[in-house]
Amino acid sequence: MRAVRTRLATTLVAVCLLLTAHIMSPPGRAAAATAAVPGYLMTHFIGEGSEGQQIYFSHSTDGLHWNDLNGGGMALRSTVGTRGVRDPSLVRSPDGSRYWIIATDLCIGCGQSWDDAQNNGSRNLVVWESTDLATWSAPRLLNVAGAIPDGRNAWAPEAIWDPQSSSYVLYWATNATLNGVLKHRVYYARTTDFRTVTAPQLYIDRPGTQGIIDTQIVEVPAGTGDYRYVRASGDGQITLEGSNSVLGKWTTLGNLSGIGLTGAQVEGPMWMKFGDRDEWALYLDQYAAGRGYLPTLTSDPSDPGAFRLPAAGSYDLGGVKKRHGSILTLTAAEESRVQARWAATPAQRLRSANYPDRYVRHQNFGVRIDANVSPAQDAQFRLRPGLAGSGTVSFESVNYPGYYLRHTGQEVRLALNDGTAAFAQSATYRRVAGLADTAQSSFQSYDAPDRYLRHYAFQLRLDPIADATGRGDATFRVTG
Structure with a gap:
């Protein structure tokens, strides 16, 4: 009986610990996923010109080896604004019933120079909407930077669901003069439908003349690191910051210079959580060398010292160059729809x-x-x-x-x-x-x-x- 009572007591303690862990987990934070996922969908652009600066899709079963969808052809074309897009971000609603692609309205080499784009560029983002990842709406323009004093463009948009406000925090970079300094800063607005947004607010501003353009936030599950959210930004380095609230205080954690990657070499940080293990990839666009994305790997996004470069030959980005985009982990139903719609057809x-x-x-x-x-x-x-x-x-x-x-x-x-x-x-x-x-x-x-x-x-x-x-x-x- 003593042995039985001991086993019962041990079982009760274990159950209590599990319940306590569940109750103490912050809202919206699930335990780290370890189950395999059907696949991953990357949205990206591939280069310059009117054909390269459009929406392309790629697929992976392991997060490291990628196949070009749609036979390597574009998946969506912008027919609005500059008629070109860069830096697309793929957003899924919390209930999985709706998707959006938001992108920079920019077409370099299509009658627009980099100087034009920085100082008198589009203040709009380009938005597509879908209910199934297969059929997409016509693109539309969303003005996000028009209300920013001296706002000259709107670049590199991203969005993340904020449970505290039950809305998306939509953030992007705008070149504007503030306190006598003209440079790119990151601004944000709230939205629920990517049709209307609140008044833009300053989100990230680096000291002095240092600008910042590319930022992407990943939500980290409980039990990994000290922060609920980690963001990676291109600001002369690839800087990592942590916070427990999307719009709360952010703490600087460090950068990736320790593995030889600085903002002079790479940009466009793109997070991905592996579905079958507690590991993340932070993809970085090797713009300076013109080589597209390179994955870095880590078991803790909030620890700069935990990042490492992949072994040679351990990844393959497919046939077309992949530049500044985002990755969505697919459900089985999404995987089926994506494969059926975007299969290679000559x-x-x-x-x-x-x-x-x-x-x-x-x-x-x-x-x-x-x-x-x-x-x-x-x-x-x-x-x-x-x-x-x-x-x-x-x-x-x-x-x-x-x-x-x-x-x-x-x-x-x-x-x-x-x-x-x-x-x-x-x-x-x-x-x-x-x-x-x-x-x-x-x-x-x-x-x-x-x-x-x-x-x-x-x-x-x-x-x-x-x-x-x-x-x-x-x-x-x-x-x-």
Whole structure:
């Protein structure tokens, strides 16, 4: 009996300790996760120019080896502001029902210089919204720096959910004059929907003339280090700071100069928690060498001395350069949707059967057949599984991802998928043997099955086909 009583007492003590630990954990802080996760999604840009400064996605199963999604092509294109984006941040709502991408409205080499961007740049951020990580809204502009006195730009946005205010703290860098000193400082505002924001407030200001641009915050689980939040910032160094509140007092912890990384070499800090162990990666963009991201590893984000460089050959960033972005740890449901939507699908063209020097192309969102298409990507499409039904196809633009060939009555245009059933049906076609040549293809409308895609006076439209001319106009060769 004594042994039984001893075992019972030991069990009761253990239960009490577990309950106490649970009760004493700060709100919102879960124990460190050790279960494996399905994968990780990185959003990033890849370089300069109008194509490189857009939204790209990459995926990893282990957080260190990355595969380019969408065949290495862009996932989203900005059609607002400067029509280019950098520094994207991917934000998930606390309940997982909504996602946002927020990015710098900036396109260097697209008619804008670095001096322009710093001193008379966009005061807006670019925002996309989604409910599933697959279908995204049209981009919109969010003015965050217009109310900052002498605010000259808005760069490198990030956002984190703040349980104390039940809102997101949205923070970014703005070049502005304060107390007679012009430099980049980090400002913040609160938002719940990334449509409206509170008045901007100063968040981080370094002494003297030292500016700060890139900052990203990670929430650290209970039992690791002394702080609930750790932020890494590019301010001449890669400086680490800790706090127990997003908008509370922050304590300087040190920097990464001990492993040979300073702000003169790297920027764009990007945190990631490994799902299967108590370890973090802090990715840093090697901008000075033009080499994209490098992971550093640590078991404690708040301890600068715990960071280490990875072993040679232990990581692989994939085919395209990955620059300043963010990483989302995926759930099983998110993993499934991401893989289905962004699977690699080759770019193809539709060549007219009866005008074989002409290809289907979009131009100002109208659709026609042309020879010598420029830019060439205007005539490139990914033949996706049909949006409305199995055994069908939908034509997604390569250089305007998310935009599909859809009809409104007889007119065919390139339009953004709004996620509705009506859009899906009007952008879906059955691929059948060519009406004029069975070795080629014709495309029958899903929701108007008596009609086919055809060109007429070189414009693409949807028509019934009743004669040899129509059959020729409605026949295309799918080419690489």
